[in-house]
Amino acid sequence: MSGPTGHNGNYYSNIHISEGKHYLGNFYAQEKDARSALELLKPHINENVSYNSSEREQEGASICQPGTRERILTKIQKWTAGEGPPVLWLYGPAGAGKSTIAQTIAEQCDKGPKNLAFSYFFSRRNANQSDLTRFIPTFAYQLVLTVPSLDTSVREAVRSDPSIFARSLETQAQELIVKPLKAMTEQLPFMVVVIDGLDEYSEDDEKCPLEDLVFILIRVLTGLPFRIFFASRPERYIDAISKYQQHNVKIMEIPLSDWETSHDVFL
Numbered sequence: 001m002s003g004p005t006g007h008n009g010n011y012y013s014n015i016h017i018s019e020g021k022h023y024l025g026n027f028y029a030q031e032k033d034a035r036s037a038l039e040l041l042k043p044h045i046n047e048n049v050s051y052n053s054s055e056r057e058q059e060g061a062s063i064c065q066p067g068t069r070e071r072i073l074t075k076i077q078k079w080t081a082g083e084g085p086p087v088l089w090l091y092g093p094a095g096a097g098k099s100t101i102a103q104t105i106a107e108q109c110d111k112g113p114k115n116l117a118f119s120y121f122f123s124r125r126n127a128n129q130s131d132l133t134r135f136i137p138t139f140a141y142q143l144v145l146t147v148p149s150l151d152t153s154v155r156e157a158v159r160s161d162p163s164i165f166a167r168s169l170e171t172q173a174q175e176l177i178v179k180p181l182k183a184m185t186e187q188l189p190f191m192v193v194v195i196d197g198l199d200e201y202s203e204d205d206e207k208c209p210l211e212d213l214v215f216i217l218i219r220v221l222t223g224l225p226f227r228i229f230f231a232s233r234p235e236r237y238i239d240a241i242s243k244y245q246q247h248n249v250k251i252m253e254i255p256l257s258d259w260e261t262s263h264d265v266f267l
Ligand SMILES: Nc1ncnc2c1ncn2[C@@H]1O[C@H](COP(=O)(O)OP(=O)(O)O)[C@@H](O)[C@H]1O
Pocket: 062, 063, 064, 065, 068, 069, 092, 093, 094, 095, 096, 097, 098, 099, 100, 101, 259
């Protein structure tokens, strides 16, 4: 990077440049960086996980056929509108229809009230699916798409700590999501977060970073205007649930039986 010129066109000789700022003795001028939060976040996100990604389309992701799952969808729609506790966990065996319901809810929230904050569909086919370092930046990116007025504060968070993407999940969540939302003056309506396929996350380690992630999300986000929808196989749910119960987090549970055999679920 070359130094800027002064008004008279001469090069300043004692300039050093650090993280976008030009220091001139004890004077510095902010370098003009016109990049938006979306542009700053983009290299750090996973583009394949949102409900409307091209990868999901290629996987054949579908919404519920008309006339199916009507009762369960009505129940979840009431929940997305604010009824019941802020966390909903849909669980059932592989093939029971969880992802299809999650896809339906994500699409309805996005296309109807436009209150989908974030959707993340874990999939074994997704090459980056176990790269959780991209999870929070992906969340922040999608959130800014839904709430464009967050752009400035998210951009400042990245500029003030360009290493934010290498920080802990909790730090990233605080800096890229919680603080920008809390700094907003306008009151936001409830927004919906859809996280599907927690069981499809593959772990190389014995330790489960995914459980930490879920725990952070529940603990950090339930104080904000989010309603969080998780879908997974029951084992993952049972593994994780004991942690939250210690923290008095209320969760709406919806068990789902096999779609092929029961065709629909009546709750
Ligand atoms: N309500 C539904 N309408 C149409 N197809 C469905 C429905 N529920 C499930 N399916 C189909 O059944 C298969 C398994 O559903 P999926 O949602 O992937 O299950 P899970 O996520 O529980 O493993 C998919 O091919 C999906 O398209």
